[in-house]
Amino acid sequence: MKPLRSAWEFVVGDDWQTALGVVLALGVTGAIADSTGAAWVVMPLAVLALLALSLRRAARRA
Amino acid sequence: MSGTEVGLALSVLLACAVEAVEALTIVLAVGTTRSWRSALYGVGAAVVALAALVGALGPALTSMPIDTLRLVVGGLLIVFGLQWLRKAVLRAAGLKALHDEKAAFAAQTAAARDAQGRLMRGIDTYSFVISFKGVLLEGLEVVVIVLTFGANQHKLGLAAAAAGVAVALVVLAGFAVRAPLARVPENAMKFAVGVMLTSFGTFWGAEGAGASWPGNDAALLVIIPVLALAAIGMVMWLRGGAVVEEAA
Numbered sequence: 001m002k003p004l005r006s007a008w009e010f011v012v013g014d015d016w017q018t019a020l021g022v023v024l025a026l027g028v029t030g031a032i033a034d035s036t037g038a039a040w041v042v043m044p045l046a047v048l049a050l051l052a053l054s055l056r057r058a059a060r061r062a
Numbered sequence: 063m064s065g066t067e068v069g070l071a072l073s074v075l076l077a078c079a080v081e082a083v084e085a086l087t088i089v090l091a092v093g094t095t096r097s098w099r100s101a102l103y104g105v106g107a108a109v110v111a112l113a114a115l116v117g118a119l120g121p122a123l124t125s126m127p128i129d130t131l132r133l134v135v136g137g138l139l140i141v142f143g144l145q146w147l148r149k150a151v152l153r154a155a156g157l158k159a160l161h162d163e164k165a166a167f168a169a170q171t172a173a174a175r176d177a178q179g180r181l182m183r184g185i186d187t188y189s190f191v192i193s194f195k196g197v198l199l200e201g202l203e204v205v206v207i208v209l210t211f212g213a214n215q216h217k218l219g220l221a222a223a224a225a226g227v228a229v230a231l232v233v234l235a236g237f238a239v240r241a242p243l244a245r246v247p248e249n250a251m252k253f254a255v256g257v258m259l260t261s262f263g264t265f266w267g268a269e270g271a272g273a274s275w276p277g278n279d280a281a282l283l284v285i286i287p288v289l290a291l292a293a294i295g296m297v298m299w300l301r302g303g304a305v306v307e308e309a310a
Contacts, residue, residue, distance in 0.1 A: 010202065011138070013145045022140045026133065026271050033272030040273040043264045044285060047140060048292050051260075054148050059300055062157040 017057070021050045066279055069286075070211045071224040073258040077207050078228035080251045081200040086232055087163050087242040088196030091170030092189045096179065100186040104193030112201045116208060116222065123213035129270050135210040136267020139259045142206065147256030151293055153249045155300035160249055163242040207259065214266055257293060261286045 012019045025046030033039040063071075093101040123131065152158035170192075179188035204225055212221030235243055265275065265282055275281035 011141065015145070015148070018144055019141050022137055026137055026267050029268050029273050030271035037274065040268050040275050043268040044288070047144070047260060047264050047289070051144055051147060051293070052296060054144065055151055055296055055300060058148060058152055059157055062152070
């Protein structure tokens with residue numbers, strides 16, 4: 001279990017919500033990519049939103 | 063060299079330089095306090111382990127289908143990049159203490175003086191283990207960056223060379239000043255690395271998921287400055303104190 005936990009901490013760090021958000025955003029991009037040419041919009045917007053939310057959580061804890 | 067390759071080399075160089083500065087502080091503290099020979103053996107062993115990791119995982123990554131590779135690499139880079147960027151923004155906004163190499167050096171030196179160590183075949187085990195762990199842990203993130211950037215562009219050699227140049231520059235500077243590199247603008251470099259990793263991750267991740275960027279590679283010339291400006295804006299937002307006041 002220890003190697004798995006170390007790998008989780010190394011990849012995800014202390015902010016699992018952001019990692020989950022990235023996975024969901026990539027999933028949404030994949031789901032709509034076939035039906036629209038504007039699927040590229042999802043990732044930049046998601047990244048900006050995830051960064052802002054992550055910072056807000058961290059600032060409230062500070 | 064294409065624009066994407068310049069971005070690749072620059073990202074790896076900056077990320078590697080930042081991690082090398084932190085590893086240098088640990089090795090300097092142990093080497094000057096206890097045993098240079100044992101500390102350098104530890105560094106050598108860690109470098110061999112990291113190189114073996116690149117050698118083992120590199121070919122496996124480059125043999126993956128390109129869309130799968132971009133999806134996985136993109137996702138990983140965004141998660142890593144956002145971690146770097148979040149910490150850099152919090153430090154720039156004054157909500158997290160700046161990394162202080164002088165303080166880290168003092169703490170490592172004090173710990174090295176107080177620690178008991180055993181001699182095995184003339185090697186001080188404490189110096190060896192601390193140097194090995196320091197370089198390995200700081201180097202792991204660089205290995206991931208070298209592998210993901212290098213494999214995705216099929217430029218593992220370029221990524222590894224950029225990492226090598228960064229390590230050489232930091233080691234030379236360390237030997238020149240014989241002290242931790244406290245004047246290196248670490249947070250600005252971490253901010254830049256966070257922006258680059260997140261931008262390339264966004265670009266490749268969306269491509270891997272099946273999206274097509276307007277302007278293809280040129281889209282990166284928009285993504286990088288927009289993300290950098292947005293992150294600077296977030297520093298100012300946090301400096302304003304609205305979020306902290308809201309929580310109070």
